[in-house]
Amino acid sequence: MQNSVAMFDLFSSIPFAPLAELEVGQHFYWHIGNFKVHGQVFLASWVVLGLLIVTCILATRNIQRVPSGLQNFMEYALEFIRDLTKTQVGEKEYRAWVPLIGTLFLFIFMSNWGGALIPWKLVELPSGELAAPTNDINTTVALALITSVAYFYAGLSRKGLGYFADYAQPTPIMVPFKIIEDFTKPLSLSFRLFGNILADELVVAVLVFLVPLFVPIPLMILGLFTSAIQALIFATLAASYIGEAMEDHHGEHHD
Amino acid sequence: MDPTIAAASVLAAALAVGLGAIGPGIGQGNAAGQAVEGIARQPEAEGKIRGTLLLSLAFMEALTIYGLVVALVLLFANPFAS
Numbered sequence A: 001m002q003n004s005v006a007m008f009d010l011f012s013s014i015p016f017a018p019l020a021e022l023e024v025g026q027h028f029y030w031h032i033g034n035f036k037v038h039g040q041v042f043l044a045s046w047v048v049l050g051l052l053i054v055t056c057i058l059a060t061r062n063i064q065r066v067p068s069g070l071q072n073f074m075e076y077a078l079e080f081i082r083d084l085t086k087t088q089v090g091e092k093e094y095r096a097w098v099p100l101i102g103t104l105f106l107f108i109f110m111s112n113w114g115g116a117l118i119p120w121k122l123v124e125l126p127s128g129e130l131a132a133p134t135n136d137i138n139t140t141v142a143l144a145l146i147t148s149v150a151y152f153y154a155g156l157s158r159k160g161l162g163y164f165a166d167y168a169q170p171t172p173i174m175v176p177f178k179i180i181e182d183f184t185k186p187l188s189l190s191f192r193l194f195g196n197i198l199a200d201e202l203v204v205a206v207l208v209f210l211v212p213l214f215v216p217i218p219l220m221i222l223g224l225f226t227s228a229i230q231a232l233i234f235a236t237l238a239a240s241y242i243g244e245a246m247e248d249h250h251g252e253h254h255d
Numbered sequence B: 001m002d003p004t005i006a007a008a009s010v011l012a013a014a015l016a017v018g019l020g021a022i023g024p025g026i027g028q029g030n031a032a033g034q035a036v037e038g039i040a041r042q043p044e045a046e047g048k049i050r051g052t053l054l055l056s057l058a059f060m061e062a063l064t065i066y067g068l069v070v071a072l073v074l075l076f077a078n079p080f081a082s
Helices: A001-011 A038-060 A068-087 A094-117 A139-159 A162-168 A176-210 A216-246 B003-041 B043-076
Strands: A027-031 A035-038
Touching: A035 A038, A035 A216, A038 A094, A038 A139, A038 A176, A038 A216, A038 B003, A068 A162, A068 A216, A094 A176, A094 A216, A139 A162, A139 A176, A139 A216, A162 A176, A176 A216, A176 B043, B003 B043
Parallel strands: none
Antiparallel strands: A027 A035
8 A cells, every 4th residue: 555655645745736635545444343344435325325315205295296396306216217127127027126226226326426516525534535435346346236136036036946047048058158247247337336436536636636726627527427327327237137137038039 | 565566556557547448449439430320310319329329338438447447456455565
């Protein structure tokens, strides 16, 4: 870690750019039992969860037949998530998966945007810094593993152990590839999200360090755009893995 | 840290991002070109084409991001710097 510390010194030793401190690899550790956990991620995700819960409660507190305002917006969001799930999982079984896909999408979306839009720098931590929860690899790996468990559950509950017979479906040569795929799916899901969010924050931080005013704004907007797309991609992929696991290979072909 | 390992890590980080950007760059260019062609041929399908294009661009971008993750690991959490 010696070189990283040197890099932080470089960034923070310039008095004109106090906002440009980069603290990759430094964490605010909490000790719970034998585990060291990244406290800043917990704090940030609690804020995100709180925001989501409060918004949902406010939107559903006084439900009208003709929606307006916040309720209207949340109904739009729900419809969006439902459509996404329906196109990926399929018309028949999609209903049961809407809560999971919706949770993944909303949590990732709010984390990404919250990391960029909430002024976390106002809160001083002893070490590390508050940022989007998704720019910590542990969060994204957890989300990806939830997705893995979900699609295994989907396949196994639908087809029983016959799910694994589908591994040899077109030809038995596919079996090792399918097994490898089970590992690469969560790996690529988690790395994609983590890398994109961290890259956004790094690009903005480096540009703020070079030119503190105005110039980073277009890239911040681009960052908001990519983080929204990443949330969409994660949810879409999770839904399509689930749909793929439940797909019937033996039955008649359907589109 | 051993200066050789430091130099190798920095070089490897640069190569990881630089080489990793080539393929997705070509791929994204292809995809965008085909999308423009599609829109020119059938302007009413623009919305659908744009949605699909953005999604696939993000997939290709992820490939470079993998290189970036490797580069960041080498720079900030180098496993060989004991």
